[in-house]
Amino acid sequence: MVPKDFLSHYGRQFGTLIGLLVLMLVLWILTPHFFTVPNLLNVAQQTSINAIIAVGMTFVIITAGIDLSVGSIVAFSGVVLASVLQAGLPVPLAIAVGLGVGLLSGLVNGLLITYGRLPPFISTLGMMSVARGAALLYSQGRPISGFSESFRLLATGETFHIPNPVIIMVLVYAAAHFVLTRTKLGRYTYAIGGNEEAASLSGVNVRLYKAMVYGLSGLLSGLGAIILTARLNSAQPIAGVMYELDAIAATVIGGTSLMGGEGRIVGTLIGAFIMGVLRNGLNLLGVSSFVQQTVIGSVIIMAVLIDMALKKQRT
Amino acid sequence: MVPKDFLSHYGRQFGTLIGLLVLMLVLWILTPHFFTVPNLLNVAQQTSINAIIAVGMTFVIITAGIDLSVGSIVAFSGVVLASVLQAGLPVPLAIAVGLGVGLLSGLVNGLLITYGRLPPFISTLGMMSVARGAALLYSQGRPISGFSESFRLLATGETFHIPNPVIIMVLVYAAAHFVLTRTKLGRYTYAIGGNEEAASLSGVNVRLYKAMVYGLSGLLSGLGAIILTARLNSAQPIAGVMYELDAIAATVIGGTSLMGGEGRIVGTLIGAFIMGVLRNGLNLLGVSSFVQQTVIGSVIIMAVLIDMALKKQRT
């Protein structure tokens, strides 16, 4: 029984994983700068923010929803966090504030979707504008910069030679994997996405769990904001533009179905790395910016095409 | 039977229509500049491009799909159109080229989605990058400007005192309404979105009609590009950024369900006007740029909330 369970859990990621490996192999051949420890750590670090936000997105998409507001929430959490840091709040408290702003914004999405019965696309599209506006108003349009070394260590520091953002990312993925596979929240996330009515008729408190999922997405956007702010030593009200597309791309490349009910968190990590490695490689190769867009678009399409073809063969 | 049938066809738009009327009433009270014939024509003209693109989006969304590439297709069609105009191609031929580029890009989406079995979100997300890159490469990043008066009349001219883009928009909506309610393509669009498997088992050539719908969306993006280019007397490779969000917002505010199978084209027009009127009103009122975003987001949410509440009451 174990192997069957194992395969059904991990087998679906094969396609994308192979895609990632092929991509890495190609880059290894094309440039000597790619396959070095510092560069790989570099890629991991650059991928971390998108990868973390994509975790929340994965939960949301498994419930057959979508969250377009993540980028704006990053900006809003960021400026609030920055302002309280500058006001002298101790770092742990300030972090809590940053996470809290993200969580609350996400919960507002959740409430609009559950009690307001808005389609997630609309609710989070609205929130995308509202949170962006809030960030601009709050900061009067100006970046808020300059923080203590202890705060900045969150992004610039290393633990066992591994950049802290990478460690945070790994922890988030471990926790998310655990939650999705072993807890009620995870189970209901799948159930709601698979058949909301059936879940509701089975006694699942659909509203509560949906709201939690959007709250989680907001919370992780808040976490992304913390790392971003520490990394740039500045919080900008215009940060995070189009982050939602990157997060959605990572999730879907990773095999999560936009129809809901299906998806694995490991896949999302692979998806985020495909995007990160690709950007890194294009920079290393010095490919022109115009061509980069075309290449990124094509690779996204290709990655999912390969995955689909492999899936078809397996069934 | 007739009144009931009528209600079920048009009654659903009441909520949004009321939203639009309330919004207009509020603006009428707040500023004397809003409710004047020239300004209303302005609004109609400014709305026309988004409204036209939103028609294609409505078809796509009724099939339970999505098209993120419309903005990039606008840019790509625009620069190709502009280059052939400057190369001296007669206006009607150049227009055909512009429409053709849009149609082809849309059909590529359609093929990827049907034969490639890609989720529409991914296929069109990829196309969004690819078409943008193509536009930049084709134009080397520079705008292409300066066209003959006869071409520009498409956007700057008037017919019976009504700006040509508004007339084009009305014609497109009339045609789309006809197609959706009276033709095979329309019927199949709803059927595919409602239950693809059942449609296929009923003999619908799902692939063909899906591809057609994405082709239509591309074609209308091409039309949008023509008007935009004529209006600005310039085609830019970076035109159309975020047009997809406006078109989706118009569609969904207009009552089309992202789950597919449902939606009316009149609703989309109302949705597009809600966005257009709102932007116009905020400019007229001189609202600060920071606040504008928040207001736009809130109004989108509010409009759909009211619609949902009214719908609930009716059932």
Place this chain on the structure above:
Amino acid sequence: QRGNNQAAAGPTIALVMKTLNNPFFIDMQLGAEAAAKALQVNLVVQAAEREVDVEKQMQIIENLIQRKVQAICITPSGSREIVPAIVKANRAGIPVLILDTRVDEVALAEAGGQVATFIGSDNFEGGRIAGEYIVNRLGGLGKVAILEGIPGHETGDARLGGFRQAIENSPGIEIIASQTANWERDQGYNVFQNILQSHPEVQALFACNDMMALGAIEAIAAAGKTGEIIVVGFDAVADGREAIGRGTMDGSIVQHPFEMGKLAVEQAYQLINGQSSPAYIPVNIELITKENLN
């Protein structure tokens, strides 16, 4: 076999711009390419997809450090946000040259970062020049409108700040509308068309870039008011110059991006060869109008 795509001869210099989706930066790239060709150096040009995305710009710089380029020229998307990336380049021993947008001195000093030189002009100053021109044209009395860039974007804010300062010094001038058109031509059209409805009395327009100004002049034309409203843009892109030539636009602030790109590569080449650079290489910023348009 792992290839190496660098030409054997000459050092490699990187130019990292805010974006390439803007003719201003394309001109800068052309200048850099011209210098690179002359000096026989390898030039790598990279830019973020979106002008506001500092984090992507930082990623590009990190990646170029991995690639071990010998010098990096940057047009910062954020004057303070770029500092950590500069510090990283410093640590890797790669000289950093700044173009177009100044790095925040305080932040740089606090972080212990260093830049070899700043080549550029001052957006604030450009805004001020535009303001003074409009004040003069209006004779110190009149109503002005502004088209802003993306809210919260530094470049736009600096231009806006300079312009407002010039206006504040002349009490007879009133700013009757200041709205964003997000740097974009089509929004410039729509927004200014709307402003014309609520403020038909507007006499002058300052747009924080040419794109918005070019959109606005079409809206002015559509309203049949061409020539009645003074329009000043920023960047003097090709379309802007042409409009000035035709008289549909009155002026634009020019920053000579080609010059900047060229200077940057030349200076970087000197640095690599052990020579030093002056801390500030000013590039002329000036107003062009029909008179001095050559």
Place this chain on the structure above:
Amino acid sequence: MNNVPMLEMQHIRKTFPGVVALDDVNLTLRKGEVHILLGENGAGKSTLVKILSGAYQKTEGKIILNGQEVEIRGPRHAQELGIGIIYQEFNLVFQLSAAENIFLGRERTNKLGLIDRKQIFESSQKILDNLGVKIDAFSLVKDLGVAQQQMVEVAKALSLDAKLLIMDEPTSALTDLEIKELFATIRRLKKRGVTIIYISHRLEELFEIGDRVSVLRDGKQVGTYPIADMTQTDLIRLMVDRDLKTQFPKQYAKRGEELLRVEGLSRKGVLDNINLQLHRGEVLGIAGLLGSGRTELARALFGVDKIDAGKIFIRGKRQKITSPRDAIMLGLGFLTEDRKSQGLIMTLSVKENVCLPSVERFSRWGIMDLKAEDQAAHQSVQELRIKTPGLSQKVVYLSGGNQQKVVMSKWLCRQADILIFDEPTRGIDVGAKVEIYKLMNRLTAEGTGIIMISSELPEILGMSDRIAVMHQGQLTAEFPAQGATQEKIMGYALGVSNGA
């Protein structure tokens, strides 16, 4: 059995927009009885039990549970009150495993909040095994056949340990074998004092397990009677308010030319060397056990699934059918076994569903003649007596039986003359069944050939001209219906007898 009422529903009224689904209905359940709810399609049976399960809120009336008035607030509350239900329409999460579905919403967790996966899978497997079905608790529901899905629903309801268990047409997708197991389970539960509400349109089985029967007609109550005092004829009269002379009004039509011939049809793993023929004017009944491949055969014929080998001749000419469209063009029609996911488009109206396969007939140059379409739809609705407030009513709001009639009318409207009916009377009331049988008579008289897949042996025996039996993907026997018996069919279906 004691006579204490464990549940009373008094003066229940339920309205939907434009529809009064229930009007002053009273129902008294005694502890430990199996109470049958009977009524035509759309009579309000499902609505009544959904009020008990918390899926719907009643408009008026009282519910008294064990002597106390209760307001059932929602599904969860109903579960807490000890009410379990098997819904008529599947309510499973297809992407989850059988076990995960069975315990959905009631996962046991340990101190850390972790789901006890082992317990869930083991308990589920035990329940499934006790039901006598071979379903791996790990398998995903979407990979199961319809009947297996139905059994998962049953297992889910059983896992609740409910005091009141509601079964809304639990046997509509089952074959006799599973039904037997289910009845054994019901008897066990009854012994334990569980009260059961049982809804079914299969009259013969009611006498086997029912104690009392309540009949609904058009949302109103006709009465409650001890089942022992009733005959099938009585029940039918109460339900449909008229006499039905026979349940299977088979009329033999003239057997005409050959319409369809299949030679050596195979599909790896599911179909093995199938040979069959269908002539004008005849009904070929296909019997078999759950999973024997009947549906697969239909799908292969209709071009849904690829075939690996074999020839198909239509009206004597060899044809390649690679898509449902091909099949439809050749005059085939396919009534699928799962109307919700394959038969109907829930977001569309009755008219649009009825006319979907015939859209081409109503259109020229892609433009549709809406009047002609309306007329055709109207005619179909009348012919099949589809109960709907109007042609533009969305099918999602129709009762299950009426939905089935809509699916059927799709092919009548299309005038297909080779019809494949997969479980055509699933969930259809006796009155409507007779109408459908009469319709089949009319169709065969007009020269249509019908392949009827059914798990109801009386129906197979009563309505077929010839009977074919499938066993593990093979056609194991074929014989005339006259003179055949249930035992004979079961023998072949189980693979015990060997007719070859």
